Amino acid sequence: xxxxxxxxxxxxxxxxxxxxxxxxxxxxxxxxxxxxxxxxxxxxxxxxxxxxxxxxxxxxxxxxxxxxxxxxxxxxxxxxxxxxxxxxxxxxxxxxxxxxxxxxxxxxxxxxxxxxxxxxxxxxxxxxxxxxxxxxxxxxxxxxxxxxxxxxxxxxxxxxxxxxxxxxxxxxxxxxxxxxxxxxxxxxxxxxxxxxxxxxxxxxxxxxxxxxxxxxxxxxxxxxxxxxxxxxxxxxxxxxxxxxxxxxxxxxxxxxxxxxxxxxxxxxxxxxxxxxxxxxxxxxxxxxxxxxxxxxxxxxxxxxxxxxxxxxxxxxxxxxxxxxxxxxxxxxxxxxxxxxxxxxxxxxxxxxxxxxxxxxxxxxxxxxxxxxxxxxxxxxxxxxxxxxxxxxxxxxxxxxxxxxxxxxxxxxxxxxxxxxxxxxxxxxxxxxxxxxxxxxxxxxxxxxxxxxxxxxxxxxxxxxxxxxxxxxxxxxxxxxxxxxxxxxxxxxxxxxxx
Numbered sequence: 277x278x279x280x281x282x283x284x285x286x287x288x289x290x291x292x293x294x295x296x297x298x299x300x301x302x303x304x305x306x307x308x309x310x311x312x313x314x315x316x317x318x319x320x321x322x323x324x325x326x327x328x329x330x331x332x333x334x335x336x337x338x339x340x341x342x343x344x345x346x347x348x349x350x351x352x353x354x355x356x357x358x359x360x361x362x363x364x365x366x367x368x369x370x371x372x373x374x375x376x377x378x379x380x381x382x383x384x385x386x387x388x389x390x391x392x393x394x395x396x397x398x399x400x401x402x403x404x405x406x407x408x409x410x411x412x413x414x415x416x417x418x419x420x421x422x423x424x425x426x427x428x429x430x431x432x433x434x435x436x437x438x439x440x441x442x443x444x445x446x447x448x449x450x451x452x453x454x455x456x457x458x459x460x461x462x463x464x465x466x467x468x469x470x471x472x473x474x475x476x477x478x479x480x481x482x483x484x485x486x487x488x489x490x491x492x493x494x495x496x497x498x499x500x501x502x503x504x505x506x507x508x509x510x511x512x513x514x515x516x517x518x519x520x521x522x523x524x525x526x527x528x529x530x531x532x533x534x535x536x537x538x539x540x541x542x543x544x545x546x547x548x549x550x551x552x553x554x555x556x557x558x559x560x561x562x563x564x565x566x567x568x569x570x571x572x573x574x575x576x577x578x579x580x581x582x583x584x585x586x587x588x589x590x591x592x593x594x595x596x597x598x599x600x601x602x603x604x605x606x607x608x609x610x611x612x613x614x615x616x617x618x619x620x621x622x623x624x625x626x627x628x629x630x631x632x633x634x635x636x637x638x639x640x641x642x643x644x645x646x647x648x649x650x651x652x653x654x655x656x657x658x659x660x661x662x663x664x665x666x667x668x669x670x671x672x673x674x675x676x677x678x679x680x681x682x683x684x685x686x687x688x689x690x691x692x693x694x695x696x697x698x699x700x701x702x703x704x705x706x707x708x709x710x711x712x713x714x715x716x717x718x719x720x721x722x723x724x725x726x727x728x729x730x731x732x733x734x735x736x737x738x739x740x741x742x743x744x745x746x747x748x749x750x751x752x753x754x755x756x757x758x759x760x761x762x763x764x765x766x767x768x769x770x771x772x773x774x
Contacts, residue, residue, distance in 0.1 A: 331662035334570040340676045342564035350746045354559045369544030376455040383451040387444035393437045396429035424612040436599035443592035446585045453582035464747045473535040475736035479528045486725045487521040510714040573668045577750030587657040597647040603635030675745035682738045689731045696724040
């Protein structure tokens, strides 16, 4: 491609003699070159896509609404000071969460670097040259001092630099929501692990009581065996029941130890440093929390918000890729001085100002391919965002359905435990009277003890489904976990410390 000077341009005689163009004519030529490039390349401003946050139609309401409106950190509804302390420590000491904080700091630094390109740059160079010459008359030494200032600035004609900065800022916001999502997940892990630990400790207590009851039955069967009222098989079977309870106790203790280790890791402590002194029991759940509307998940779920801002960043980077195919205008200024003595350095200056127009002519399609890649990234993130919204709505509905049916299951188990207790007492009395065989006693005893353990596990599972609901709602009652880019990267909460 050849671009010639405008037809009405005629340099002056002085300019022809000096071999350079005057400033006004330089500017005229620069403007004409820019206009010519725009006409040849079809250049124009690079628009950003104004897409809606809601990628598809959402249901008007959830299947259940709930009525409990909480404020502050969501786990406070359990009214458990020990849990509050554990979560507070975890949010301050967990190493995985600290890595998310470091990622946020990295994103902020990248945004500052991208924004710096909007400002002109200034570079200074100071020099001193010492030379020595020898002649018949003697040696001589001289020094030359120099100082040079160089300034450059690129005019953001198509918004490329601003789009790059805005993409970095969107990454900052997305990273802040990644931190919020990580903190929300961590708090849920601590709650779930804590109540699993309390369940296992409850199982230990229950197994101790059942072991005592089984030993009583063993004493009874042994007495009958000694007087010949029952055979050796009944005695051996009851001994097996006692041993089974001892085996279950060993497994429960192992699970408790593992959960204590997991809790230590979540709170940033090394497992095995000491025996945990924390204790408690499973809480009674409050009313179902207010679920709000499905559309509110777009603003409540930090993982969804993170993907939304990643999508915005991809839109900005697409604009950058398109702008890379357009010409750029750069301005440079240079100021330099030299002298034999440092005191004379500022006496005389040589200044120059220049402008340049640069742009791609042939690149083998590299920039077009980059724009196509950036466009494909936008499409990928748009689909990820839509999928995340679907998953978010589904997780809320799943948690609501599980909790509702778990309550029915607990009601059924409660009735079964009550009935099995009555049946066991009746069968035991009949066995003492000699009108019932041992197998009925054994069946009733093992069934009742199994129902008791299942009921305790079901209580903990109900708490787990409630935790899943709070996690699926994504911060409806958890505003403190949201971190904005303007806030400090150090993460702190107002949870209670012991």
